[in-house]
Amino acid sequence: MKNNIVWHKAAISKKDRERLNGHKSCVLWFTGLSGSGKSTLANEVDRQLYARRIKSYVLDGDNIRHGLNKGLGFSKQDRIENIRRIGEVAKLFVDSGQIVLTAFISPFREDRDQARKLFSDDEFIEVHLDCPLNICEQRDPKGLYSKARSGEIKQFTGIDSPYEVPLNPQLTIKTSEQSIEKAAEQVISYLEQNSYF
Template sequence: MNSKNITWHTGKIHKEIRQQKNGHKSAVLWFTGLSGSGKSTLAAEIEEKLFNKNIHTYRLDGDNVRFGLNRDLGFSKDDRAENIRRIGEVSKLFVDAGLITLTSFISPYKTDREIVRNLLEENEFIEIHVKCDIDECEKRDPKGLYKKARNGEIKGFTGIDAPYEEPESPEIIVETDKMTLDECAKKIIQFLQDKKYFD
């Protein structure tokens, strides 16, 4: 932190009061996986299902955030780390606001994901490994990025010439090359109900 002449100002309304008013706990659902694994599709599906249950949500998508907040960042390892750091801080604010926040980012490095986990309190970071075989991701290639990476048009592409470090012990694993979208969504929502994030 560069600024030294700052002081944290505490308001009168805190996270627990917001959670009580909303009628549910707040947390971050952190969807991580290869490009094309289905992170964004799954996050959008779950957001709709939670919204229909009167759960207060907000969704942060990797590409969408790069149109605004993170438009100054590229895809180097340092820029990826800064991308995730900023999203972690934004997610923390949304958790404080009492929301269930759904974030879909490749977030290929374990250390970056762990930094976000450590920003939050226990049980507020739910890591969801959206697992899908890279061959299947490449077959889907919804944005045409694998083709560009194979042709050398994109450098440092996760899974091709940059690593993806799989989560070692995520809270949830969904295998989108073996499960339907509905099966994946139900598994995640069941986890949230079992852990009493909402009824």
């Protein structure tokens, strides 16, 4: 079957789109425990990029599971497939010349490394939201930790399923020690210092 599938070369290249947009494209891969602030920070960075007229888009874990990945559960295999699909979708956004922000726990180092392999070195920016488990549990914005502690949710990251901390993220942000606005400025500053715009 694969022998009959041939990649069709686009008439407009990624470099063409980056020139038109006036900035480089990349993926900001936000990873961290549930409640660490991934979606909140990704949306604040997106808001600040929009104010600068930079083309960006947020892929949020829960939102993706309402559509593209709605058939996947939370077993280890389903989580692996969830992240594989997100990596492929993020690659399409990067090819379109945009900055894409992904907000997924993505607990397994190997899965994040597989996603990274889809991109050139400067296109994948791993952003670790380093927030202590007890703070994430106090926040518990969706009530998931209390359900996991009571046994209603099995294989919940940080409780009965591991979270593998990134070894060499491009950015580590301590969301328990600063405001979301300051954390977003840290991301924007990284992009500026590395000439993404």
